[in-house]
Amino acid sequence: MSYLPYIVAAWICLVGIAGIATSRNLIHLAVCLTVAQSSSYVLLLSVGFVKHGRAPIFLGTKLGTPAVDPVVQALTLTDVVVSVAVIGLILALALDAHRLSGTVDPDHIADVSG
Amino acid sequence: MTLAATLVPLQAVSFALVALGAPLVVLTRDPLRQALVNGVYGVSLVCLFVVLQAPDPALSMLAVSGIGYPLVILAAIARVRARDRRKEDDS
Amino acid sequence: MTWIPPLLVAIPLFGAAITAGLDHVTPEPLQDAMVVAAATATTALAFLLLWRAEDHEVVHWFGGWQPRHGIALGIDFAVGPLAAGMCAVIALVVTLALVYSLTFMKEAARLFDALMLVALGAMCGFAMSGDLFNLFVWLELMGVAAYALTGFLVERLGPVQGAINFAITNSVGSYLFAIGIALLYARTGTLNLAQIGQTLARSSHAGGLVIVAMTLLLCGFLVKGAVVPFHLWAADAYAVAPAPVCAVLGGVMTDIGLIGVARMYWTVFAAIDHGHAIGDVLLWLGMVTALLAGTMAFLQRHLKRMLAYSVVCHIGVMLAGIGLLSAAGLAGTELMFLAHALLTAGLFFVAGVLHADHGVIDEFRLRGRGRGCWAPAAAWLVGTIGLVGAPFAGVFLGHDLIDEAATALGRPWVLPLLWLGTALSGAALLRAGARIFLGWGDEDDPLLGKAMEEDPLERDVLRPLLVAVSVVAVAAGVAISVVPGLGQRAEYAADRFRDRSAYVAQVLHGRPMKPPPALPVSILHASVASLLYGGGATLFVLGLALVGLYRRRLPRLVAATGERVLGPPVRVLHAVHSGVVGDYVTWVVVGTAVTGAAWALLLRGG
């Protein structure tokens, strides 16, 4: 158990990136992006976990009770908001691409290159 | 002591579920079905966050994967399909 | 004066909030005035900050959370002259772009203004922040604004494709960056850059974790900074965005990645660098970038795409300046940034004028159509010469300092390679200028590919305003090399930037720095080598531009040999820049893996 969480996080990241690079559909690709991003939440929260620690909410618990790291949780919250913003933008772009080219396959919307 | 003892197996299971869920989401190439699988993956993340003693991220993950992602994804899929259908009708 | 740094972020962001929020309420002229006023105020404050930051780092702890016993609690902006100078130029370029777009943008102008202001606030925040995760927040914020701005012209597939490639490639880069943050936080238990550097410095050897975290963080910045092989998105994005957006993205936002690299190196990773390992990899990446992008620029016919590669080429030179790891090298990068930002913005503005006049920005379609447009022609020509670095023009002074640093380090072979890169991109710009404004050269050249479809502008523009803004930007940029005292101040700023212990003492313990020495107000003495290289490069550029113009009139034997030797690599280059986002993400992965492997071998093996 001592390194499994980190391995899971790395695994999710690699799987997500593989999905992004090979996707044939921009909507599918946007979801793969959120999967890749979820690896950073898993890594952050795993890093900040403390054995025997409680959630960092001190309602009814004495101050100084062992608790997990609150900072990683704050960072994760911000990260989640970022993912909503990015998926919204990419889906909007996907709709535009579809309107203009009739396809959402990123391999077939390459209008300019070189 | 009891807290940690009960948490360990729960955490192991949650990590395993998340590790399995990610490739499932990526390998589901049909967007509509993928949105569904992604919802399930989101729930597994929520469970993981809860057993990692992170109720705040868990709640926001729940809100995002239960309401945020599905709404925009489904709307995008619906629009793309509607336009594809109309084009077929025209031709 | 510690109240200034937060204002550089708060003013533009607040301006953005009320701009879009009051869209339906306030009349258009008032809105325009508010937007320009917000950007102008930010510029003025940034210059004030630059003046104040010369004595000591201006440190602002948000929420008043001062560090306790050397442990940082909150988030800080720590601003030295280098960061303040960055902010000043960023704000100036954005202000110019906003003035330019007063008549250039009509449709959805409010949304456009709001996003430009958001980008301004985010870039300033990034340049000043002393907190690792805070850097990530600003990086994402400027990204989100920039993706949308790139796709502004949604009637065409090109802009949409450019925005998609930009958004996805940069998002992947920033996720790698986020993982790097988590790793470093796990190792050091803090997010404050000064404190991370302190913690790492305590153990003498670099563990695998730190090396990997560094790879992920720096590669995240290099994606933003469009360094080969992470650069592929840049040309797609900059070719299609409206001219004022290009000016901001190409002029200043790309360079933001570089200040990130410099900041991370000198406050954090210098502690684990043995010998010159980290710098050497950056130096090589920079040289490859300069040469490859210079070549690509020469192969373009679309003015904005050409300028995009010219931007990437200069990014390469500046990264090489950072990679030399000396005060002179960093100072050179800094001066080069100043000149390059203004000149690039100016040239993008001129491209916008041509677009407004003729509805296209293709070198061949515009051939001879710029005759008689003296002001744009002069701006284009002068801007090009400034970007090449002819003696005492534009980027010359920066080039000179980078040359000096390379020679001092015993790497004189860096000089010709960097000059060759800038000469290639300069020749492309000069060739295009001669064809458009003088009508010289052949009517078509199959080597440069097909023309890109473009929509004419929908609105009558106030042409004198556009031309005036272009001229101002170019004039300011070309004068950078002859501003008395600027060179010495840049060197001093670079020295300060590199002094980790003084930075830590001031940020974490509030100990003031040594006051600066009295700096002379004179023009830096240029080295003979640089003068020769600068002059030589200018002549080379003239020759190469002529070859580009009259390539088909070359003797048949020369042309055929040239075709046989250069044809295949050129085709490979074109093929690599495929415009397909899956390829780009693949290159990001490969680039990160290779860079990481290089650092692993150099830092652990040597």
Place this chain on the structure above:
Amino acid sequence: MSRRVRMLVLGPGLLGLGALFAWAIAGLPAFGHYRGPYGYVLNRLVVPLRHTTNVVMGTNFDVRGVDTMGEEFILYAAVVGVTLLLRDESNARHVERHTRRLRNETVRLAGVAMVGGGLLVGLWLMAFGYITPGGGFQGGVVAAGAVLLLYLAGSHRDYSPFRDAHVLDPLEGVGAGGYVVVGLAALASGSAFLTNLFGRGTTGTLLSGGSIVILNWAAAIAVTCAMLLLFAEFLETYVEPLETEEAGA
């Protein structure tokens, strides 16, 4: 690159990246044995200093408040960006607009009932975020989702006040701009930007936390409006008054 070539390049690249990850993981502290100072210190400081029992929210809205300001603007910029990018779509969508209306009254009523429940949950999350888990962002998303149920339950006329740009745009500006104003107010009073100037109140009550309360509500408003605008943009109902006529022509 053809797809085949891309796979051939990507495979080794991912292997290399994986190897780098593995090397990094070997240097991480074992799971559950984290000893970093930052979180440890905050867990002991935030409650006595700020009287908010939820340290994560105390971190987000006070200690690292400027991160959250950036975060609000990320969402804000995304909404502006989506509006920008879909402005051509809004002209095309006119045709399909008036077709969706669910006829079944029972479903409608059930939907409306759920809306009430959802709104309550959202408000609860916003209000008690700095005491128990929750906060402006989560509450905002849930509340926006609840309002959206009105639309999905078929009575989309009831949703119309919420999709009105005249209401939502200024409100969102108030939310995002309000956050900055709180920061500026502290600066104007001679303290640092975003300094918590107000009384801290009683630990564990709604009046604890000082300016955390205001920032939390500013974020809640900004997020609710942002999500509503985002959903509306994707669900084809967001029509600016002027554009309706153009689309009809």
